[in-house]
Amino acid sequence: MNEFIRIERLFCSLNKVQVLRNINMTLNSKEFVSIIGPNGSGKTTLGKVITGIIKQDSGEIFIDNKNIKDLSLPEIGRKIGYLFQNPDRQIFASTVYEELSFALKYKKTSIDIIEKRVGEILDIFELNHLRDASTYSLSQGEKQRLAIGAILLNDPEYLILDEPTTGLDPKRKNELSKLLNSLINHVGILLISHDKAFVLKHSDRIIELYDGSLKNDKKN
Amino acid sequence: MTKKIDPRVKLLFVICISSLGLAFTKFSMLLAVFFIGLLISHVLKADLFMLLKRIKIMLYLFVVLVVIQSIFVRSGDSLVNLGGITILTSEGLSRGFAYLMRVLIILISGAIIATCDMRRLIQGLIQMKLPYDFAFMTSIGVKFLPLLMEELKDTLTAIQLRGIDIGKLQLKERIEIISYIFTPVFVGALSKAKKLSLSVECRGFRAFDNRTSILTLKFSPFDYLAITLTFILTATLIITNQYFI
Ligand SMILES: Nc1ncnc2c1ncn2[C@@H]1O[C@H](COP(=O)(O)OP(=O)(O)O)[C@@H](O)[C@H]1O
Ligand SMILES: [Mg+2]
Numbered sequence: 141m142n143e144f145i146r147i148e149r150l151f152c153s154l155n156k157v158q159v160l161r162n163i164n165m166t167l168n169s170k171e172f173v174s175i176i177g178p179n180g181s182g183k184t185t186l187g188k189v190i191t192g193i194i195k196q197d198s199g200e201i202f203i204d205n206k207n208i209k210d211l212s213l214p215e216i217g218r219k220i221g222y223l224f225q226n227p228d229r230q231i232f233a234s235t236v237y238e239e240l241s242f243a244l245k246y247k248k249t250s251i252d253i254i255e256k257r258v259g260e261i262l263d264i265f266e267l268n269h270l271r272d273a274s275t276y277s278l279s280q281g282e283k284q285r286l287a288i289g290a291i292l293l294n295d296p297e298y299l300i301l302d303e304p305t306t307g308l309d310p311k312r313k314n315e316l317s318k319l320l321n322s323l324i325n326h327v328g329i330l331l332i333s334h335d336k337a338f339v340l341k342h343s344d345r346i347i348e349l350y351d352g353s354l355k356n357d358k359k360n
Numbered sequence: 361m362t363k364k365i366d367p368r369v370k371l372l373f374v375i376c377i378s379s380l381g382l383a384f385t386k387f388s389m390l391l392a393v394f395f396i397g398l399l400i401s402h403v404l405k406a407d408l409f410m411l412l413k414r415i416k417i418m419l420y421l422f423v424v425l426v427v428i429q430s431i432f433v434r435s436g437d438s439l440v441n442l443g444g445i446t447i448l449t450s451e452g453l454s455r456g457f458a459y460l461m462r463v464l465i466i467l468i469s470g471a472i473i474a475t476c477d478m479r480r481l482i483q484g485l486i487q488m489k490l491p492y493d494f495a496f497m498t499s500i501g502v503k504f505l506p507l508l509m510e511e512l513k514d515t516l517t518a519i520q521l522r523g524i525d526i527g528k529l530q531l532k533e534r535i536e537i538i539s540y541i542f543t544p545v546f547v548g549a550l551s552k553a554k555k556l557s558l559s560v561e562c563r564g565f566r567a568f569d570n571r572t573s574i575l576t577l578k579f580s581p582f583d584y585l586a587i588t589l590t591f592i593l594t595a596t597l598i599i600t601n602q603y604f605i
């Protein structure tokens with residue numbers, strides 16, 4: 141396994157409150173790692189710092205051996221797919237189809253290829269019947285699937301999923317499980333969750349955060 | 361002391377300087393109003409740093425405006441010629457300055473209002489006979505604004521994380537992206553408003569025409585003094601403008 145993300149002596153504060161303290165870790169490509177920890181332990185913040193959404197106070201983060209200080213948000217976004225804790229935050233088009241085709245359209249992909257790739261995602265995520273539905277009227281689970289689908293269309297090498305199981309019923313959770321299993325040979329995944337059963341089921345490695353520090357990092 | 365000044369007094373002062381700023385056309389008068397506003401905002405400990413940052417953006421606009429006024433207003437002496445076309449005239453310059461002063465006066469007015477405690481400002485508006493539903497709406501608007509800004513930022517981040525480099529897009533595409541940024545925030549704001557109105561309705565908002573308040577504002581002798589001074593100052597400025605300059 142190759143190293144994909146390396147974090148060195150990371151400190152981060154939000155509004156002058158220190159949220160992350162001295163985080164050191166490496167995350168490998170094609171590895172399934174979970175981050176667990178109580179509410180407010182800094183899981184979301186860690187995910188956002190890795191993705192460059194929040195700037196750290198000190199310490200270095202490398203993605204694919206490139207310091208994220210030298211990468212722009214779009215450059216990071218092409219490598220890492222980030223699922224916000226609240227999917228409303230990342231759904232901005234008015235219909236499901238438009239949302240999925242959004243990034244491809246701006247990358248000047250031809251219409252045929254957009255049709256084909258969006259079609260695949262609609263199938264996989266069972267969103268076909270909602271193709272022209274308004275994104276604002278979707279249920280939580282549908283929004284979640286739409287957001288993940290849109291991320292996958294970017295062909296990321298790594299996924300950071302912030303609490304993807306919240307708001308999913310057991311059936312949907314199962315489907316997410318299946319999807320993650322099908323992805324695991326192609327991408328690395330960092331799952332942020334406090335859904336113990338779900339984490340135990342999928343992870344190669346479980347990292348525990350407590351009060352902004354790493355408390356545990358062990359193989360599952 | 362600044363917190364204790366009645367928000368209605370600040371409101372009066374702001375109304376005076378901004379109307380004078382709009383009414384005066386002579387540059388020297390505008391400059392006078394600007395300096396008076398600056399002085400008072402300093403006394404009230406207004407956030408002039410924010411003002412400074414805005415001025416920096418304004419300066420570009422100012423240069424553009426001066427040139428446009430010079431090109432289209434064909435009067436005054438020509439100051440700079442470029443290939444036979446006059447791009448700077450004395451008239452254009454003075455109009456541009458006047459415009460800059462007016463904008464600065466408005467910005468100072470905003471900074472002065474921002475020193476008011478919002479709760480007290482709204483109470484002031486209610487006591488000035490503004491219906492309390494309007495006052496309530498204003499206060500909600502003020503509270504939700506930072507939240508909306510944060511949502512805008514998040515959406516912008518999400519769009520960039522889709523691998524889209526907004527700086528590298530063509531103008532037409534950039535404009536499209538702006539609509540993508542604003543739509544979810546507006547839709548979100550509407551649905552928040554709907555929930556809020558329902559919950560407010562459930563608690564009997566507007567069941568009666570009047571609403572008592574634990575906070576009531578009373579003018580202090582100092583406030584009366586400030587009001588008098590504001591009126592005297594305004595009158596002096598108007599008279600100076602009319603008869604002496
Ligand atoms: N914008 C913010 N300003 C100040 N503190 C924040 C902000 N966002 C989160 N926090 C604080 O940072 C800590 C970590 O938050 P977060 O990373 O969201 O935790 P988790 O995702 O593990 O629940 C919490 O104590 C939270 O209150
Ligand atoms: Mg979180």
